[in-house]
């Protein structure tokens with residue numbers, strides 16, 4: 001089966017700047033090394049947005065140097081912490097659609113559609129919520145309508161539904177309802193989001209979806225706190241999709257667990 005790798009929310013900073021004491025570039029390096037070593041046969045690596053922490057040119061330059069050794073195609077996406085123009089200047093080879101960082105790639109019988117939900121410019125107060133304007137939704141609709149009998153994986157940084165995590169739900173995708181209805185009307189697809197920094201899965205209006213942890217800081221299961229910056233330093237993870245042509249299997253693999261042991265078997269006595 002063909003494979004796609006996913007890394008969500010790397011939040012790269014400049015050298016010396018940490019997030020809750022973690023160096024995002026070092027964490028991303030460790031994730032990439034583990035993912036590529038285990039899955040050198042993957043078709044591509046999808047970066048699910050929030051590539052950098054502040055959208056600064058120096059951060060994109062540092063991201064570029066971390067990604068330099070990746071031997072498979074990279075498909076980057078925008079998140080609310082990104083700045084589209086700064087990204088495009090440092091990654092000019094990235095395909096654009098109507099000026100947005102969106103693209104369609106076919107892998108055998110699977111069509112991958114990556115969307116740009118960054119709200120801005122201008123980046124006014126509240127821009128951390130996501131947007132899919134009519135131009136971007138039209139791109140999605142065309143990509144779905146022209147896929148023939150292919151299965152589709154649709155990626156967007158901002159979840160289009162409430163997760164129960166109050167702080168993050170306040171900055172979810174603004175056009176979530178219309179987006180979900182569009183996906184549901186086509187079916188035969190799986191939605192993958194970033195933004196939450198947690199391993200999650202579910203189904204909304206008949207649309208199945210998955211999310212992955214970040215390589216760096218992780219979100220909390222906080223239902224009653226309006227703070228959207230609550231984070232923990234637990235290990236990061238990468239995601240892996242196995243493409244069967246008539247569906248997808250999603251895995252998430254933590255990297256850097258301490259105290260982990262692998263056993264080849266167990267004795268009956270281990271189970272009293």
Ligand SMILES: [Fe+2]
Pocket residue numbers: 009011049050079195196197
């Ligand atoms: Fe993020």
Ligand SMILES: [Fe+2]
Pocket residue numbers: 050079080081157194195196
């Ligand atoms: Fe985000």
